[in-house]
């Protein structure tokens with residue numbers, strides 16, 4: 001196949017060629033087969049019991065269980081990474097307690113549930129991809145992509161160079177992900193490529209929010225920063241998702257915990273949780289404060305909905 005033929009394939013969504021034989025079937029499996037392409041040349045993939053192959057460029061990839069693995073990424077050998085593994089695979093009581101504690105003892109509060117509103121408008125039969133999903137599946141029809149093959153991940157891949165056909169996806173979700181990629185603009189450009197014309201991106205990201213590196217935390221964005229990242233979409237609405245009080249509580253409890261506990265993980269968690277138990281309820285002030293036209297100046301998190 002010539003370079004020009006490959007380039008034509010990149011531009012044109014192809015009919016489904018990948019037959020997921022012997023795998024879980026159903027609407028999601030069929031949708032995955034329809035959009036999956038070679039991440040290197042965007043050629044059509046074929047599948048055998050042993051691997052997934054690309055005829056145009058001769059690349060081959062692995063699949064294990066129900067997950068196509070294009071990344072074959074190894075987790076870093078750190079205590080943080082092994083704790084993350086425990087949480088993602090629901091392996092330990094410690095991980096489960098941490099997740100439960102994070103939901104109850106928290107500074108996080110979205111006065112308006114942008115995520116639920118976005119999911120509610122998705123029509124049945126639409127192709128929806130969550131990039132950087134982790135082990136969570138928002139609903140059964142959503143195709144999950146993550147760098148690591150956690151439970152519930154359909155496709156393990158680098159989201160800067162995804163194995164998805166151009167102009168093939170109706171909705172993309174990026175929930176607290178772009179701060180963890182080295183090049184957010186590359187990910188946003190990739191979203192623009194895979195979305196169909198008039199397809200929509202839903203993106204939540206931190207603005208005034210402490211460092212939370214996993215595997216790394218590179219950047220936070222302001223309202224203007226998001227509008228700049230999304231400038232090639234035909235429209236983008238960017239709004240505060242967590243308000244100013246949430247941001248102040250989050251940063252203050254982190255400040256006290258880090259100042260006193262330093263590197264010691266258990267004292268850090270105890271102090272931070274204690275702080276949040278005492279002042280966390282103040283976050284509900286944001287129910288009113290977020291309506292201020294100035295709330296974007298101190299927003300904890302930012303939410304964007306952009307149309308291709």
Ligand SMILES: [Zn+2]
Nearest residue numbers: 038041054057
């Ligand atoms: Zn290829």
